Amino acid sequence: MQNDIQEILISEEEIQQRIRELGAQLSIEYAGRTPLVICVLKGAFIFMADLVKVITVPVEMDFMAVSSYGASTKSSGVVKIIKDLDVPVEGRDVLIVEDIIDSGLTLSYLIELLQARNSKSISVVTLFDKPAGRTVNLEAGYTGFVLPDEFVVGYGLDYAERYRNLPYVGVLKPEIYSN
Numbered sequence: 001m002q003n004d005i006q007e008i009l010i011s012e013e014e015i016q017q018r019i020r021e022l023g024a025q026l027s028i029e030y031a032g033r034t035p036l037v038i039c040v041l042k043g044a045f046i047f048m049a050d051l052v053k054v055i056t057v058p059v060e061m062d063f064m065a066v067s068s069y070g071a072s073t074k075s076s077g078v079v080k081i082i083k084d085l086d087v088p089v090e091g092r093d094v095l096i097v098e099d100i101i102d103s104g105l106t107l108s109y110l111i112e113l114l115q116a117r118n119s120k121s122i123s124v125v126t127l128f129d130k131p132a133g134r135t136v137n138l139e140a141g142y143t144g145f146v147l148p149d150e151f152v153v154g155y156g157l158d159y160a161e162r163y164r165n166l167p168y169v170g171v172l173k174p175e176i177y178s179n
């Protein structure tokens with residue numbers, strides 16, 4: 001698996017250090033409250049697991065699975081709910097945990113959906129952001145790292161469902177895509 005990686009963009013240590021900083025900031029933002037932390041599956045599951053361990057306020061968690069990519073590397077613009085939330089968001093302080101924002105289509109769809117369900121507040125924390133890919137005007141309140149406009153894998157992010165379990169984020173060798 002490591003042999004398929006052309007370049008490591010962000011190391012395991014850098015990721016873990018940044019997550020501790022984000023956790024500290026979010027603990028201040030949500031002091032005295034109990035946010036409903038929503039993991040956007042599948043990509044955000046590893047980030048979610050590490051992030052909630054460094055948030056010091058009580059949180060409740062739920063999971064939502066959406067799909068816009070399939071096995072391709074570019075957004076189709078169509079967001080499909082694969083798994084909806086189990087708990088109502090009405091009146092809740094919602095924190096959406098995303099792996100990566102590219103076009104912004106997935107996130108803008110999610111925000112509209114949760115607003116329509118009358119959540120009290122919505123904040124977004126994304127570990128990675130590729131602002132060059134944006135087609136809608138949208139920014140996360142909390143961002144871990146800004147990345148160049150390249151397809152990346154690792155730390156939850158996949159290519160055709162593989163590489164999610166790499167502890168760092170990197171770029172695949174070009175020949176992997178042409179296989």
Ligand code: XMP
Pocket residue numbers: 043068069075098099100101102103104105106107150151152153157158159
């Ligand atoms: P949009 O374009 O809707 O995309 O902002 C967000 C979702 O697209 C996936 N995505 C990636 N997945 N490597 C990946 O493995 C990437 O470089 C990448 N860029 C976008 C991801 O699922 C994200 O939630």
Ligand code: MG
Pocket residue numbers: 043069157158159
């Ligand atoms: Mg994917």
